Amino acid sequence: MAQPVKWPDGARCAIMMTFDLDGETPSFFLKDRDEEEELLVKSLDIFKKILGVKPLGSRSPSADPSPHTMELLKKHGFVYHSNALDTDLPYCHETKEGPLVEFPTAWCNNDAPFFLFSSVPPVGNGIWSQEDVWEIWSEEFEGMYAEGGFFNWLGHPQVVGRPSRMRMVERLIQRILSKTDAGGKTDVWWPRPIDIARFWLEKSPGRAAP
Helix, strand or coil: CCCCCCCHHHCCEEEEEEECCCCCCCHHHCCCHHHHHHHHHHHHHHHHHHHCCCCCEECCHHHCCCCCHHHHHHHCCCCEECCCCCCCCCEEEEECCEEEEECCCCHHHECHHHHCCECCCCECCCCCCHHHHHHHHHHHHHHHHHHCCEEEEEECHHHHCCHHHHHHHHHHHHHHHCCECCCCCECEECCCHHHHHHHHHHHCCCCCCC
């Protein structure tokens, strides 16, 4: 199968694995653009005060950004966003403030549909066996690796952070790192998300949203 993207160092597949802290701007609760921007600015101030850093990427709760989210993120210095479910490869949202890289994801590469559970109030679809989820996640990775694409996995510390589940995530990481080319060199590119975003902006300036 032809590789759709020439990733750095000759890697066949790019990897992104992140953990959400559920501190995102709840855009679906906000009434207008001004309120969303006000809360975004407050959130950035908290990051700066507590952690001493400014976030460069964002993910909206439940993959539900508002019509204003992309422009506001770019206005306030964000480089990438990760919510879309429309394709497998990164692309750019063209905003009035400039391009914002999108890292598409999929519900099947998210821990919440399988492990998020509450009895009161009732939330979730029961608690899945980690072996069933291992089969899904490992095959998703193998499929993306075969295509030469982009594997985007996300978890939540309070959801996937149980011993049995983290053991399974460790197996997934080992599977990913086991991929080597004919010369024995690691055949995946696994940088920070911001590095993937900058690569996409530099190498694919004409790439637009599908």
